[in-house]
Amino acid sequence: MEWVWTNFGLIWGLTLSQVWLSALPIVIGFVVSIPLGYLASRSRVARTILLSIGGILYTIPSLALFIIIPVIIGTSILDPINVVIALTIYAIAIMVRSAADAFVSVPEPVQDSATAVGFSSAQRFFAVDFPLAGPVLLAGIRVVSVSTVSLVSIGSVIGVSSLGFLFTDGFQRNFPTEIWAGIVGTLVIAAVFDGILVLIGRILMPWNRRGTPQLARIMAKRRSVVLQQWN
Amino acid sequence: MELIIQGFGWIFTPSHWRGPGSIGVLIGQHLEYTAIILAIVVVIAVPLGLYIGHTGKGRGVAIVVSNISRALPTLGLLAVLVLVLGVGLLPAVIVLVILGIPPLLAGVYAGIESVDPQTVDAARAMGMTELQILFKVEIPLGAALIFGGFRAATLQIIATTVVAAYFSLGGLGRLLIDGQAQNDYPKLVGGAILVIALALVVDGVLALLQKLVVPRVSAGTRNTRRTARGGVIPPVAQSRTLIKEGQ
Numbered sequence: 001m002e003w004v005w006t007n008f009g010l011i012w013g014l015t016l017s018q019v020w021l022s023a024l025p026i027v028i029g030f031v032v033s034i035p036l037g038y039l040a041s042r043s044r045v046a047r048t049i050l051l052s053i054g055g056i057l058y059t060i061p062s063l064a065l066f067i068i069i070p071v072i073i074g075t076s077i078l079d080p081i082n083v084v085i086a087l088t089i090y091a092i093a094i095m096v097r098s099a100a101d102a103f104v105s106v107p108e109p110v111q112d113s114a115t116a117v118g119f120s121s122a123q124r125f126f127a128v129d130f131p132l133a134g135p136v137l138l139a140g141i142r143v144v145s146v147s148t149v150s151l152v153s154i155g156s157v158i159g160v161s162s163l164g165f166l167f168t169d170g171f172q173r174n175f176p177t178e179i180w181a182g183i184v185g186t187l188v189i190a191a192v193f194d195g196i197l198v199l200i201g202r203i204l205m206p207w208n209r210r211g212t213p214q215l216a217r218i219m220a221k222r223r224s225v226v227l228q229q230w231n
Numbered sequence: 232m233e234l235i236i237q238g239f240g241w242i243f244t245p246s247h248w249r250g251p252g253s254i255g256v257l258i259g260q261h262l263e264y265t266a267i268i269l270a271i272v273v274v275i276a277v278p279l280g281l282y283i284g285h286t287g288k289g290r291g292v293a294i295v296v297s298n299i300s301r302a303l304p305t306l307g308l309l310a311v312l313v314l315v316l317g318v319g320l321l322p323a324v325i326v327l328v329i330l331g332i333p334p335l336l337a338g339v340y341a342g343i344e345s346v347d348p349q350t351v352d353a354a355r356a357m358g359m360t361e362l363q364i365l366f367k368v369e370i371p372l373g374a375a376l377i378f379g380g381f382r383a384a385t386l387q388i389i390a391t392t393v394v395a396a397y398f399s400l401g402g403l404g405r406l407l408i409d410g411q412a413q414n415d416y417p418k419l420v421g422g423a424i425l426v427i428a429l430a431l432v433v434d435g436v437l438a439l440l441q442k443l444v445v446p447r448v449s450a451g452t453r454n455t456r457r458t459a460r461g462g463v464i465p466p467v468a469q470s471r472t473l474i475k476e477g478q
Contacts, residue, residue: 064407064422071423168397
């Protein structure tokens with residue numbers, strides 16, 4: 001414990017860089033995935049193509065991706081931007097699927113009513129599709145957030161500074177306390193990020209506060225509709 | 232881009248395919264570790280997942296555990312265990328097993344859970360025992376998701392084995408760690424290319440296997456039920472509905 005207090009400056013600095021290196025991919029990944037996911041929810045061909053590419057990119061082990069990206073885009077191998085780009089790629093690969101599922105979960109009758117009362121497609125997207133897709137989008141970005149925070153630390157193997165530095169440094173100095181500090185720090189960041197996302201979800205989707213009564217009702221109805229069509 | 236060519240050049244240099252640390256040996260080690268760990272993971276995660284999926288017991292615990300494990304930094308876990316247990320295969324195996332279990336566990340119980348309760352009830356009404364329901368109805372109908380979990384676990388293990396090379400484990404990760412330490416960029420990039428190729432090939436083989444082995448079910452499982460629009464109701468939204476419906 002004493003080590004943690006005497007080295008608080010170091011830990012804090014590493015924490016901040018870890019926060020940046022993970023926050024950027026989460027935010028960029030979310031923003032990029034929304035239009036891609038919407039596209040995938042509209043067109044079967046787009047869905048197949050986007051999800052296949054995502055699946056292949058997600059297959060690549062992170063350490064290899066951290067090394068290949070600077071080679072392809074010509075940055076220095078120690079440049080933190082490589083980690084940001086690699087993690088953004090993973091974020092998009094997971095998030096596009098969630099976003100596509102989220103937009104498919106918007107009930108068709110609701111979309112049709114919006115069109116019927118005169119919403120343009122852009123209006124319908126922002127006022128109807130996007131909010132109703134919210135709960136599933138939130139579930140998706142929470143998964144992205146947790147895995148991004150934990151992946152950042154692998155960058156320290158190739159010298160990109162984050163809390164992962166405590167892992168490599170603690171290992172080389174044979175000093176478990178330092179490693180534990182890094183593990184706890186990483187978990188705390190993941191928990192804080194998750195809390196922030198849940199909070200944003202509560203503020204933006206007040207109807208969703210107690211689970212998803214409305215969405216659940218809509219989905220339940222939709223299911224019975226589907227069942228009727230089947231029977 | 233120049234380095235990519237040098238990386239391929241490094242891979243196709245005949246001398247790198249001979250001797251104890253050759254590319255072939257490293258690929259063999261990587262596959263061997265993956266197979267051993269995968270076997271342990273299957274033995275633990277499959278029965279557990281089947282139990283959770285069939286009975287619904289312990290589902291909350293399983294979700295929490297898999298969420299926490301997703302947040303756990305691989306590198307830190309490896310570092311601590313190697314310090315505690317000493318360098319060698321054992322700590323790496325323990326960490327790789329810990330990290331490999333959640334994706335398979337989630338796949339297995341999600342697969343079993345995805346089977347329409349009406350189908351299960353029908354099977355029960357026909358007089359099937361619980362074990363018969365599990366093996367003749369739930370596993371075949373949930374096979375796609377179960378196999379998906381297996382693929383995810385395999386990739387997780389392959390990727391983590393790369394990182395484990397930092398702690399003196401063998402496998403293709405050696406090329407990345409040694410290449411970096413020796414400032415040997417062709418070796419580093421060649422190693423990264425080999426790692427990517429291995430992951431893609433293994434996943435491709437598993438995808439092919441899935442096509443051949445896993446039964447294609449078009450009705451009866453929720454995750455493939457089609458909507459009027461021709462889209463597919465996503466499992467996330469479905470399970471959400473089901474929780475609300477009190478199932």
